[in-house]
Amino acid sequence: MSSVITTTGLTKRYGRRTALSDCTLHVPAGHVVGLVGPNGAGKSTLLQLTCGLLTPTAGTIEVLGETPHTGSPRIGFVAQDTPVYGNLTIAEHLRFGAHLNPGWDQALAEGRIAELGLDPAQRAGKLSGGQRAQLALTLAIAKRPELLLLDEPVAALDPLARREFLQGLMAYAAEHGTSVVMSSHLVADLERVCDHLIVLVNSRVRVDGDVEELLGTHHRLTGPRRDPSTLGPGRHVVQASHTDVQSTLVVRSTAPVDDPTWASDRLDLEDLVLAYMTEAGAHGRDRVLEKR
Amino acid sequence: MIEFHLDARSGVAPYLQLIQQVRHALRLGLLKEGDRLPTVKDVVARVAINPNTVLKAYRELEYEGLVQPRPGLGTFVTRTLAGGDEAIAAHEPLRRELTGWLGRARAAGLDDEDVEALLISTFREFSEERAGRRG
Known part of the structure; x- marks a missing residue:
């Protein structure tokens, strides 16, 4: 399968603080990829390395088969605060986009603005949060990029605007087959729309892969208290908690767990991600706040 | 559609x-x-x-x-799963009867879970009985 992003040992440090450490990833083409993790986990850093806004401290990154560089027409990037120019009108934003991008699709841009019911003469400063996010998305996709990167695109939106944003994004992905990577600190935002997931915690990749495969290979086991290391080979304990009589484990295993002393349940995506986050927290509790 | x-x-x-x-x-x-x-x-x-x-x-x-x-x-x-026209024509009166039954169940103080449990257990008994008669 062809990759849109390939990294090996990718590391980014700001002074003494490590924002991303030893990240090795293959992101397959043609998917909608969710990048999940708590604030400060390194999501924005990874996205900015991917679009060439940052350069690695160590390791390598290849995007669409080349070293990323800013201004690439092949990559569309919507930064976290959905930046638009408050004093410019929507039409001026589109003219600006056309001027900067050789592959600009004016018909697509105008069509989207009309579909959203926005007035091209409206100043961007007067738009609602949801409308601003839609304008930023329109500017990114009218470039007709091969890879679309979105940093927390729906974090600041109300539920209706969030749904409308994701509807527009999915319609675009379905029509053009563009690969999408979007980050969020909430799994619920990504659950329906992503078919590939990367979980980042404390600057490290905890787990990544196809969503259905992840859901199929993770189990929650409950049973009488016992030592998790007796589970046998091929079973990785993601999270373990014990009371005096009972053990509850989240286990990654390709083979079904057929030991009758355990009750085995499926996990949903949110539980799965939380298990990886809790595990990381239990091993140090050194969550770093963003922008520190 | x-x-x-x-x-x-x-x-x-x-x-x-x-x-x-x-x-x-x-x-x-x-x-x-x-x-x-x-x-x-x-x-x-x-x-x-x-x-x-x-x-x-x-x-x-x-x-x-x-x-x-x-x-x-x-x-x-390419294929339908519904029965013939006769079966489809029977849907509406059956639905009305069921709606009436649900109304009576609610009036008798059953909540959603009670109704669901009663429906499923009756349906299961009915199916088993029929299967038994056939076998």
Whole structure:
């Protein structure tokens, strides 16, 4: 399968603080990829390395088969605060986009603005949060990029605007087959729309892969208290908690767990991600706040 | 044309929910042979889900022999799951009786869970009895 992003040992440090450490990833083409993790986990850093806004401290990154560089027409990037120019009108934003991008699709841009019911003469400063996010998305996709990167695109939106944003994004992905990577600190935002997931915690990749495969290979086991290391080979304990009589484990295993002393349940995506986050927290509790 | 919806809390995988909704519509006669399913783009633009989820559901329906994609035109229903016209004509009066029954159950103080439990256990008993008589 062809990759849109390939990294090996990718590391980014700001002074003494490590924002991303030893990240090795293959992101397959043609998917909608969710990048999940708590604030400060390194999501924005990874996205900015991917679009060439940052350069690695160590390791390598290849995007669409080349070293990323800013201004690439092949990559569309919507930064976290959905930046638009408050004093410019929507039409001026589109003219600006056309001027900067050789592959600009004016018909697509105008069509989207009309579909959203926005007035091209409206100043961007007067738009609602949801409308601003839609304008930023329109500017990114009218470039007709091969890879679309979105940093927390729906974090600041109300539920209706969030749904409308994701509807527009999915319609675009379905029509053009563009690969999408979007980050969020909430799994619920990504659950329906992503078919590939990367979980980042404390600057490290905890787990990544196809969503259905992840859901199929993770189990929650409950049973009488016992030592998790007796589970046998091929079973990785993601999270373990014990009371005096009972053990509850989240286990990654390709083979079904057929030991009758355990009750085995499926996990949903949110539980799965939380298990990886809790595990990381239990091993140090050194969550770093963003922008520190 | 049918419209899809998604229940995020049902615990049923989204692609299976789409398949169930198509089968359901076929069973109720809402979809008939030759009808077109919504395009992948229409579905994702409405439900806000991953396009591959819809493709997977449609592939599965194709594998079951219920639909057939025609390149450039869309995905079409090739087989119906509903009984004949007579069976479909019986739906409405049966539905009215069931609605009446549900009203009486509610009046007798049964809540949703009570109703569901009673329906399922009665249905199971009924099916087992019939299977027993046949066997």
